[in-house]
Amino acid sequence: MESEKKLYLIDAFALIFRAYFAFAKNPLINSKGQNVSAISGFVNTLNLLLKKTNSTHIAVCFDSFEITTREVAYPEYKANRDEAPEDIKFSIPYIKEIVKAFNIPIIEKGGYEADDIIGTLAKKAKKAGYDVYMVTMDKDYGQLVEEGIYMYRPSFLGTGFDTLSVDDILKKWEIENPLQVIDILGLMGDSVDNIPGVPGVGEKTAKKLIQQYGSVEGVLENIDKMKGKMQENFINFKEQAIMSKFLATIILDVPVEFDEEKLIIDEPDREKLSEIFRELEFRKLAKDILGESYEVNAERNGAQFDLFGNTESSAVNAIQSQSEKIEAGKNITNTPHHYQLCETEDEIKILIADLLQQKEFSFDTETTGIDANDAELVGLSFSWKIGEGYYVPVPTDQSKAKALVDLFKPVLENNAITLIGQNIKYDYLMMKWYGIELKGKLQDSMLAHYLLEPELRHNMDFLAENYLGYSPVSITTLIGKKGKNQLSMRDVPIEKVTEYAVEDADITLQLHQQFQPLLKTEKLEKLYKEVEIPLIQVLADMEYEGVNLDVDFLNDFSKELEIEVESTGKEIFELAGVRFNIDSPKQLSDVLFVKLKIPYEGKKTKTGQLSTGEDILSRLENDYPIASLLLNYRELGKLKSTYVDSLPQLINPKTNRIHTNFSQAVASSGRLSSNNPNLQNIPIRTERGQQVRKAFIARDENHILLSADYSQIELRIIAALSNDTGMIEAFKQGMDIHSATAARVFGVDANTVTREMRSKAKAVNFGIAYGQTAFGLSQNLKISRTEAKEIIDNYTAQFPGVQQLMESNIEFARKHGYVETILGRKRYLRDINSANNTVRSQAERIAINSPIQGSAADMIKIAMINIHEALKKEKLKSKMTLQVHDELVFDVFKPELEQMKQLVQEKMVNALTLNVPIEVEVGTGINWLEAH
Structure with a gap:
């Protein structure tokens, strides 16, 4: 029976480290350059806990920094851990002050860890009639779970909590008693805490052994029944297994008092909280928790976001603000929805009629695999109203499947309708194999988020949890984990597939509605509509075409x-x-x-x-x-x-x-990536590596491969962005840029530049775009650091505009928190004001390079779009098949060769208007190597 008295025990460091690493790639920095990710994340989770639970008692437990009993017994315990990051050390005093200001007791005990304190208090509180909730993500706590004691696990970024009961622990670990968690951890070890376990025993083996023998001791008593290497390991590491179990066991007799009066939830010290929030510039948190609204007047010297200050809104900030408002812990079981299965002819006709009345709707395909060129359709799902949607199963018989899909042609090939997808390129390609080409105005929530937050993940589960507070149905709950026993979507009951499929369409619609206003706010809408969205069809057609x-x-x-x-x-x-x-x-x-x-x-x-x-x-x-x-x-x-x-x-x-599969939403720079195969990684610097390109050949004897490669495009973009007269003049005169650079850097006539001089100049030219240091150049050229520094100093003296570009990029990043390409593609740099020199230097190198590399990426994307459009307009048989770095490869119908050379050259040269000439090297051959 549920108790009215509820005690929440918070594992402080579990939440602190979780919050810190959740924002590791995109830390939250205030105007003082302080990384406040851990503090903000911890306070958000604490606030959410207080809001969403009916807790009566609470405490926050911290680890002790004194030597623990485990370290005395086993000095290597946690010895593998790196020292806590400086930003976390900075955060802890603030977090403790905030907890005190909330009037929540802090409990810590010398020589003991937080889990020992929580375990001890949990047992005492249960005896006193409390339901106890241990707020942590640490798997070790599973051993403490029993009737009346639960794990209360925060979801990613603190958008909700999952309550884990005895049944959940037994199911997760495949055991009969939660105490057996200790035995499993003892056998498999724990790399985080440096618990050694038994060599060769992972989680799967540990579970199997405990199921069979019940405990570590039971396993050790049955070593004679083992064989081979496993038996040898258990003989040699018997004592280690016993020690590992000891290390994994949470102590339940810590000398701490359970004083329920001190743990009663009280009103916070609003004045103290306000003071701390103002110091840390937590404007949004202050408003949310205290109802206050104030401006931050600190002089700005770093990247700022609305969560912390009053500068222009950013995508990061708008997203974070939204995430604080969302209702937590939603899923398909507790969220109202109406998902309808359409199987009969009448139901499908009504659905199509309804779809034709819509200006926009989200669309998703369910298939038998992740390779659209090899998979079969299982079903189609649609949604145009939040919480509602429809699923149409597709027959297994392919002729019947195509007949059914054909019914949707008036909808999916309708130019007046906007089709919204999550990675809609996959659906586009899937439908193309069934004779339908999506002709409506395409939208893609994945690509929208990619532009808003290029460093983060963009998959649906991540986006749904962090922007909608919603946990979607996991695909593994339907078809199981990868392996021989994994089902196909065709094997899953249709009712479950309907819920799963329509939920995808429903979530996609909601994400689309979240991201579109942000694209406008961040001035990314033009890039989204004119580059990323048109590129979907280009890439899908290239993937569909393939290469011989x-x-x-x-x-x-x-x-x-x-x-x-x-x-x-x-x-x-x-x-x-x-x-x-x-x-x-x-x-x-x-x-x-x-x-x-x-x-x-x-x-x-x-x-x-x-x-x-x-x-x-x-x-x-x-x-x-x-x-x-x-x-x-x-x-x-x-x-x-x-x-x-x-x-x-x-x-x-x-x-x-x-x-091959081309991906738009992987590289933060804006570059395309590919897999199956990864074309970008095919070696080209060695003679043997180049031979791989020989395997890529034209379609047949009536075709020939054409390669078109931008010549030194990043250097030309550097010249254009820097407006350096020396570099621009070299390009305008058609000089070899590396020889021209060598002549200036080494102070010699262009005719007397040696091969060695040109090689060194080339290294500087290409290295400068990546913020290369004297040390890096010395390593690259195998010269002394003194000589490398002299070369770089001469370079910056001869090309002052390039040096000014580098400095201005860094300064812009410091002021705005991002850099951008010519077309406005943004790269956020949360570490640009970091106190850590290594981290800050890396951010500075990205600040220098991203506008250059990103502009080159935008340029070739525009060229691809324009070429694709021209091929269709001219009704040419030639096809664009590959894109690698700054190169495009075409399978050309021989009678169209001269026309293709001229068309490709013109579209690539004029993709972006720059104040330097753009050159494209075009070659042809029966294979890629010969063409290149």
């Missing part, structure tokens, strides 16, 4: 590489004087730095061994031939496994072509 692959060449190349890998391995063994596993970092480290006694300069890995990474080997290759061989061995091996042997496996049996 020369499998015979790849098979022959694979055999060549296998011989080379084996030959290189033998050379390595000869130099090492011993045979060993070259692919084992530990064995290789021992050979290089112990047996061969090669001097080591670098940091150790997390496991304490000397690193054999590419950066280390690259430093050694000039002096030690074995290092050069190892680099070559790795390159050949990676080339063979990652590309040469893998590419044929990606061929679609339906088309006998490769259909």
Whole structure:
């Protein structure tokens, strides 16, 4: 029976670290440059707890900084943890002051952790007739759960809470008693707390063993029934298993008093809270908690958002403000909705008639897989009113499926209707395989959020929880986890699919309505409508078209590489004087730095061994031939496994072509990314790496590949943005920019520039766009830092406009909290005023580079859109098939070749109007390598 007396015990550090890392990529910075993410997150969660629960008693428990009993017994306990970030150390005193101002007692005890204190108090409170809720995300607390004692777990970013009872713990851990959580943790260990566990035993194995033997002790009594490596590990690590169980056990007899009078919830000290909130510039929190409204008058020296101050609104701020207003903990079971299944001919006709009356609606496809070029339709869902929607199942028989889908042509190919999707490119491509081309005005909530918050995740679950306070039905609850037992959507009862599918359409509609006003506020609407949205159809058509692959060449190349890998391995063994596993970092480290006694300069890995990474080997290759061989061995091996042997496996049996997936919402810079295969990572710097491009061939003998590559586009954008007269003049005269740079930097005539001078100038030209330092240049060119600094100093003296551009970008970021491209694409830089020099320097490098790289990304996207439009308008048979970095690849119908050369060149050159000439290098060939 539920008790009227309720005690909430808060694990302070669990919430503090959670809040800090939730905003790790996008920290909340006030005008003083203080990172207040942890404080804001903690207070938001505390406020939500007080608002949403009918608690009568409360306490906040902190860990002690004194040595604990666990550390006495096992000194390595938590020894692997890095020191707490400075921003968290800064936050703790403020959080304690805020808790005190709320008149909530703080409980901490020397030598004990918060979970020990909470465990002890929970047991005492239950005996006194309380229902106890332990506010934490820490899995260890599962062992304490019993009737009347619950885990009360905050959801991501503090938008709600989940109550975990005994049944929830038993189900999660697959056990019979919550106390067995201790045994599972004892066997599997815990890397966070440095609890060792038993080697080779993960969560799955630990659960199985505890199900079988009941406890750690029971497992140890049955070692004789084990076999092989597992038996060996349990024999060798028996004592470690017992110690691990001890470390995982929460102490229940901490000498703390349970004084219920002191734990009664009281009115906060409003004056004290107001003072702290004003100091931290928590304007929104002050208004929400205290009903106050005030301005922050501090002189601004950093990135500001409405949550903290009175500057122009930002997407971050508008989103955060919204997240504080949303109702928490919503899901399909507690949220009113009307999701209707449409199966009969009459129901479908009525639905289509209704859809034709709408100006806009959200649309989603349910399919048998995530590859739209290989999946089959399972159903269609629609929503045009929040909380309502419709689901139409699609027959398994493909002829019947296409007949049903055809009924929706008047709706989906209707130019007057706006179609809203979440990653609508997938739905576009899916429908194209069924003979329908989405012709309405497209909208995409994923792309909208990508422009607003490029650094964050953009999947529906994340967006729904953080902007709507809603947890969608998980796909795994329908079809299970990945593996041989995973179901297809066709195997799931249609009632469940209906709920899942229409919920997706419903959420998409709500997200669209949330994000569209923000796009206007942030002045991103033009970029969204004129670049990202039109690009959806371009990319979908490219994916649909695919590219031809020369499998015979790849098979022959694979055999060549296998011989080379084996030959290189033998050379390595000869130099090492011993045979060993070259692919084992530990064995290789021992050979290089112990047996061969090669001097080591670098940091150790997390496991304490000397690193054999590419950066280390690259430093050694000039002096030690074995290092050069190892680099070559790795390159050949990676080339063979990652590309040469893998590419044929990606061929679609339906088309006998490769259909790569292009993603708009991955790279924060605005660049496109691709996978299956990742075209951006195909090696081009080595002769062997370049050979992979040879496998990409024209459709047939009537076609030829055309490659069009922007020439030094980022340098031209630097010249345009910096308005540097020297650099602009070099481009206008058609000079080799690297030779021209070398002549200026080294003070020589252009005709006397050596290959070495040009190479150094090239490194500076490309490095400058990434904020390269003298140290970085010295490492790259293998020269002294003094010489590198001299080169950079000469460069900035000769091209003062470039230096001014770098400085102005950083200054703009400091003032506004972001930088932007020529077209207004924003990159938020929350660390630009960080007190941590390393973190701040990284933000400064991004501030320098993002406007350049992002503008280049925007430029090629516009070119792609314009070319795609021209191909359709001219009704050409040639197709755009690939985009890699600054290059576009086309499968050209030979009679259209000259027209295509002219069309592509013109559209790429004129994509953006700059005050420097734009050059595009065009080549043709029967394969990509020849064309490039």
